[in-house]
Amino acid sequence: MPFLTKKLDNRSMDVRTPSAAGAESALLWESDGYRPSRGLEGGVEVPGFGQSIPRRLCGSDECMSTWTVPWRNRRRPTFEGQxxxxxxxxxxMVRAAMSRELGEGEAGMAAAPHRHRVPLGLVLLAQGWITHPQLRHALESQRVNGRGRIGDWLVAECGLEAEQITRGLSLQWSCPVLSVRGFVPEAMALVMPRVFVEEFGLLPLRVVGLRILYMGLEDRLDASAALAMEQMAQLKVESGLLDSAQFREARRQLLQCDAVETKMETAVSTTALAARVTAILEQKQPVASRLVRLHQYYWLRIWLESGATGKSGTLPKNGEDVQDYVFSIGGRA
Ligand SMILES: [Zn+2]
Structure with a gap:
């Protein structure tokens, strides 16, 4: 048995160039069943699926090593399937993921510029649910008091039902009104770090058919958060609005449940962040890990054992053997 295993047997060392090695690694990955980390169509990535791969090659495009050491564990650390x-x-690999996450935000914004939305009051007028005098009265109350959403004033001063406001918002955002049916706070508390629930008003509601995660919001959608969640969970995310009272009660219940252990950290720059993420991966040796950007935060989730996920995408089974790191760049904590 050779002491060192040659990575690519069909080439001799002297013709090997970094670019050729990169191309061949990609081909080998494909035959090994490699699935692109970004796409959802390839199915879910099961942490630890690398166990079945007899000889795993390095996932870095810049890898210069042509020999691999047989005693080095090729399951750990695994980052985004590689x-x-x-x-x-x-x-x-971490740097590549970070520039992808940055680029995606910019591309997303360029592709979908802030769309003009019809003001809620006009939506409600068009539906015939309020009159012009009611709208004028609500706007005046909002202006005089200098606070509150127009919908709240319509409910408080003009006798509208909260449910009509939610319906109006769903028309404004062209999204469904969701219900809390099937909401299990203990399970949903494991979906994302608490800070995203508190700061961005995201509320994971339920997983349907093991592949769709429903996410509820109170009065507006958040496309970029939904995208980040899709990538992290490897599930399709469907967003919709919830009635305010239902939203607040469900969120209260969720925040009382145990979440995945989360560490909040600040990095001085993206370069420092890449180094920090790498250090965590090297130290913790996870069987799977992913990095996504959610607004100003970078969210790293690591799965320490292959049994850490349940049946739905990469969602944690019970919070054991999973850890979250939420990083911000610069002075913000
Ligand atoms: Zn390498």
């Missing part, structure tokens, strides 16, 4: 052969390669 194993890194060395700290340097893990760092390259």
């Amino acid at each position: 194993w890194g052969c060395s700290g340097r390669c893990v760092l390259a």
Whole structure:
């Protein structure tokens, strides 16, 4: 048995170039059943699926190593479905993921500029649910008091039902009104770090058919958060609005449940962040990990054992052997 295993047997060392090695790694990955980390169509990534791969190659495009060491564990650390052969390669993979996350935000904004939305009052007028005098009265109350949403004033001063406001908002945002049916706070508390529930008003509601995660919001959608959640959970995310009272009660219940252990950290720059993420991966040696950007935060989730996920995408089974890190860049904590 050879002491060192040659990575690619069909080539001799002297013709090997980094770019050729990269191309061949990609081909080999494909035959190994590699699935692109971004796409959902390839099904879910099961942390630890690398166990069945007899010889795993490094996932870094910049990997220069042509020999792999047989005693090095090729399951850990795994980042976004790929194993890194060395700290340097893990760092390259993390950096690539970070620039992807940055680019995606910009591309997303360019592709979908802030769409003009019909004001809620006009939506309600068009539906015939309020009159012009009612709308004028509500707007005046909002102006005089200098606070409150127009919908709240319509409910408080003009006798509208809260349910009509939610219906109006769903027309304004072209999205469904969701219900809290099937909401299990203990399970949903594990979906995302608490800070996203508190700060962005995201409320994971339920998973349907093991592949769709329903996410409820109170008065507006959040497309970029939904995208980040899709990538992290490897589930399709359907967003919709909830009636305010239902939303607040469900959120209260969720926030009382145990979440995945979360560490909040601040990095001085994206370069420092990449180094920090790499250090965590090297230290914790997770069987799976992912990094997504959610507004100003970078969210790293690591799965320490292959049994840490349940049946739905990569969602944690019970919070054991999963850890979250939420990073912000610069002075914000
Ligand atoms: Zn490598």
